[in-house]
Amino acid sequence: MAKKFLLINFAILCFAFLQAGCVTYQSVEPLPVIARPAIPPSYALPVPVGVYHQVESGQTLWAISRNYGVDVTKLMKYNSIRKPQELVVRERIFIPSSGSRLPVEPLYVSRAIRWRYIIIHHSATDVGSAESFEKGHLSRGFYRGLGYHFVIDNGSKATKAGDIEVSRRWFYQMAGAHCNAAGMNEKAIGICLVGNFDEERVTKKQFDSLVALVDHLRLLYNIPIYNIKGHKDVSGATTRCPGSNFPSAKLKKELSRREFAYRK
Numbered sequence: 695m696a697k698k699f700l701l702i703n704f705a706i707l708c709f710a711f712l713q714a715g716c717v718t719y720q721s722v723e724p725l726p727v728i729a730r731p732a733i734p735p736s737y738a739l740p741v742p743v744g745v746y747h748q749v750e751s752g753q754t755l756w757a758i759s760r761n762y763g764v765d766v767t768k769l770m771k772y773n774s775i776r777k778p779q780e781l782v783v784r785e786r787i788f789i790p791s792s793g794s795r796l797p798v799e800p801l802y803v804s805r806a807i808r809w810r811y812i813i814i815h816h817s818a819t820d821v822g823s824a825e826s827f828e829k830g831h832l833s834r835g836f837y838r839g840l841g842y843h844f845v846i847d848n849g850s851k852a853t854k855a856g857d858i859e860v861s862r863r864w865f866y867q868m869a870g871a872h873c874n875a876a877g878m879n880e881k882a883i884g885i886c887l888v889g890n891f892d893e894e895r896v897t898k899k900q901f902d903s904l905v906a907l908v909d910h911l912r913l914l915y916n917i918p919i920y921n922i923k924g925h926k927d928v929s930g931a932t933t934r935c936p937g938s939n940f941p942s943a944k945l946k947k948e949l950s951r952r953e954f955a956y957r958k
C-alpha cells in the first residue's frame with residue numbers, strides 16, 4: 695500500500711515538473727517565510743477561506759498551485775477537476791486557503807514593488823465582477839486590463855456575495871491602475887468592492903471579506919492601519935470613491951481590535 699502511495703506521489707511529481715515547463719509567464723521569486731503573530735482561534739472568520747482565480751492563456755494548474763502555495767491535488771478536489779489538462783481559459787477556479795483563517799496566501803512577490811498602502815474603492819455600479827470590470831478597463835485603454843488587485847463581489851454577475859477575486863495584477867505582482875494620486879499605483883494594493891456606496895451600504899459578507907483580506911495583507915507586508923485608506927482620502931484625489939456610506943471608521947476599529955488581540 696505504502697509503495698503504491700509512493701509511486702502515485704512520484705507520478706504526480708513527474709507530471710508537475712513536466713507541466714512546469716509549459717509556464718509562459720515571468721518567473722517570480724518565492725516570498726521569504728514571514729513569521730506571523732499567532733492568531734487566537736476565536737478570531738477565525740467563518741468567511742472566505744479562499745479566493746477566486748480566473749485562468750489565463752498559458753497557465754497550468756501546476757503554475758497556479760505553485761503561485762498560491764496550494765497543492766495541485768487540493769485544487770483539483772475543490773474544483774472537481776479530474777485531469778489538470780481540463781483547465782479552460784477564462785475558467786474561474788477556487789483557491790482554498792492553506793490556513794484556517796487567511797483568505798489568500800500570496801506566496802510570491804515582486805522585488806520591484808514594496809506594498810506600503812492599501813486603497814479601497816467601490817465600483818460605483820450595482821453589479822459587476824472582476825471579469826466585467828476587466829472588460830470595462832480594457833475598453834478604456836488600461837494597460838493590462840483590470841486596474842485593481844482584488845475585487846470583492848456582491849453576488850451579481852454569477853458571483854457569490856463576499857467572494858474575493860484575484861486579478862492578473864496581483865498574480866504577476868504588477869503596479870496598480872486604480873489611484874494616480876500621490877503615486878499610489880506604484881505602492882498601494884487596490885481593492886474594489888462591487889456596489890455604489892453613495893446609495894447603498896456595504897453588506898456584512900463583503901465587509902467580513904474585506905476585513906479578512908486587509909488584515910491578512912497588512913500583516914504580510916507590515917502595513918500600518920493609517921496607511922489603509924479609502925480612495926477619496928488619498929491626498930490629491932478628487933473622487934467620492936468608495937462612497938459616503940463606506941464604513942472607514944468601522945473597518946479601522948475592527949483592524950485595531952484584531953491587532954490588539956494578536957498582541958495579547
Ligand SMILES: [Zn+2]
Nearest residue numbers: 815816925935
Ligand atoms: Zn476609487
